[in-house]
Amino acid sequence: MADVTAEPVRIAIVGAGNIARSHARAITSQAEAAAPAPATIVAAMDVDQSQLGTFCAEFHIPGGYGDLGTLLSQARPDLVHICTPPSTHHPIALECLRGGASVLTEKPPTISLREFDELAAAEQRPPWFATVFQHRFGAGQRRLKQLAASGALGRPLIAVCHTTWFRDQAYFDVPWRGRWDTEGGGPTMGHGIHQMDMLLDVLGDWTEVSAIARTQARTMPTEDLSLAHVTFANGAVASVVNSVLSPREESYLRFDFERATVEVTHLYGYSDDDWRLTPAPGCEADVTAAWKHAADGGGGDAHSSHAAQFARVLAALRDGRRPPVSPSEARRTMALIAGIYASAFTRRPVAPADLGPPAAFYTAMNGGHEAW
Ligand SMILES: NC(=O)c1ccc[n+]([C@@H]2O[C@H](COP(=O)([O-])OP(=O)(O)OC[C@H]3O[C@@H](n4cnc5c(N)ncnc54)[C@H](O)[C@@H]3O)[C@@H](O)[C@H]2O)c1
Structure with missing residues (x-):
């Protein structure tokens, strides 16, 4: 090299x-x-x-x-x-x-x-x-991650992670889409992956997931929607929806901490204006000041975009450092997706330890199952 x-x-x-x-x-x-x-x-x-x-x-x-x-x-x-x-x-x-x-x-x-x-x-x-998980790299997400890690927002309690998008049947006529062997899943793997990655970027390791998934309206082998409840090692819980059946499209993340609610509503990329901070009663001055003054994680783009991630990838390579997003971070998101599918197919709660090498869901996202 x-x-x-x-x-x-x-x-x-x-x-x-x-x-x-x-x-x-x-x-x-x-x-x-x-x-x-x-x-x-x-x-x-x-x-x-x-x-x-x-x-x-x-x-x-x-x-x-x-x-x-x-x-x-x-x-x-x-x-x-x-x-x-x-x-x-x-x-x-x-x-x-x-x-x-x-x-x-x-x-x-x-x-x-x-x-x-x-x-x-x-x-x-x-x-x-x-x-590539470009939505980690806009200023709002970096600021939230920093404030969550510093404790300025208090303990994370409950979160909502919605990918409610719309894809018609023609979208799935492209031969590789909506198939287990070529795409590895439906909207959970192909679309919601971005928002779930943002959720895990802030809340860290997950410990258990319970999910349902089904093919509600499109004709394809994979799901066209999934719903999951996720528990995190830090005690927070999250509700996740992944859909390609939703005519009013939205990507929505909401984090309720002890001291504030932080929300972002966007579609395929956010800017600073898409973030909303609501301090808890009595925390207005502190939390607002902390949000305003939080460093944006090293400067750069307020928007989430490929360019924002690439700038960091190139800087890391030129400095001889690991470029983002690292395998350990990306794997955690992939494991949550495998866990959602495993739970939906087996109708049981699933922990990361259930997804190790002998497990069918380690080898294939559908664990060898064909229909819901
Ligand atoms: N990060 C994002 O926001 C985002 C958005 C859209 C798509 N994607 C991802 O990007 C990838 C590509 O999606 P797309 O919409 O650009 O698909 P696409 O079908 O438009 O383009 C894929 C291209 O790859 C070529 N190709 C197929 N097999 C190949 C091979 N073995 N070697 C070399 N070329 C090959 C095809 O001929 C085609 O030109 C997918 O993984 C998709 O999930 C990411």
Whole structure:
């Protein structure tokens, strides 16, 4: 791997579809905003030649490849952004890590805990294995995390985590969506994962989950909704809803601490205006001042966005530090999703210890079950 402290980080993007464009735009805008540029896109790869050609032309990418091995040996990227459908993340990431390139993979990082653990074990630090969870990186979430950790808000008591989005049947006609073997689940895995990751980013380790899931209105093998109750090691409890059946779409998180309620209401990304703080009676002055003066976690973007996360990933790589989001953090979110599916299929409460290697839900998110 090149000395990334001196030169721009050499990035390759694998998968040249929808989300790859957000990646390319975010990298390009950072390269244009700073001198010397923190990163440069040296190559892209896609199994679809026409997608690849359009993408390389659109973002002036010099190397277009139809094969990952050739990309790795010829373009020698420091970092590979994986923007392909979920079931392809594991083989692509493994090949990159074994080839000496760090990996930043789109969510969900893998479609099972077993695959996830294989990637975590393949890290040689560097190369690193990181997951895209961009909503951790807006100022509001960083401020909340800091105040929660410092105790300024008191004990966390109860939380609400709603991903109530709308996806019509045509959305699931894309062959990889809504299938266990290609997406690893429905809205719990594909959509609510963002909000549940924010929930766990603030509340930490979970200890038990009870859930139901079903296919209520769409025709697909996975769920189109799930509901869960989650208990945390710190004693807090949370109610989680994941749906793609909700015409008035919203992402909503609410944290009730002893000393304040903190809420964020947004859809696919928040800014500072989307956060609301309600101090408990008698705590108005303290809590309002603490929220106002809390550092934003190192400066940067008020918005949650790929660019906000990438800035931190690039800074970490250039400093020789682990880039976010780390495997241990991403795994906790993946384990909660596995726990929701395990509880929904077995109709029992599930703890993290129930999801270890011999468990069926370790190997596949549906634990080998086919229908609800
Ligand atoms: N972070 C977010 O907010 C966010 C939003 C949307 C999608 N995503 C994630 O991004 C990923 C891609 O989603 P998308 O909507 O861009 O999909 P897409 O179908 O638009 O694009 C995927 C691309 O990958 C290519 N591809 C498929 N298999 C490949 C392989 N083995 N090697 C190389 N290229 C391959 C396809 O030809 C296609 O061009 C998914 O994991 C999805 O969950 C994340």
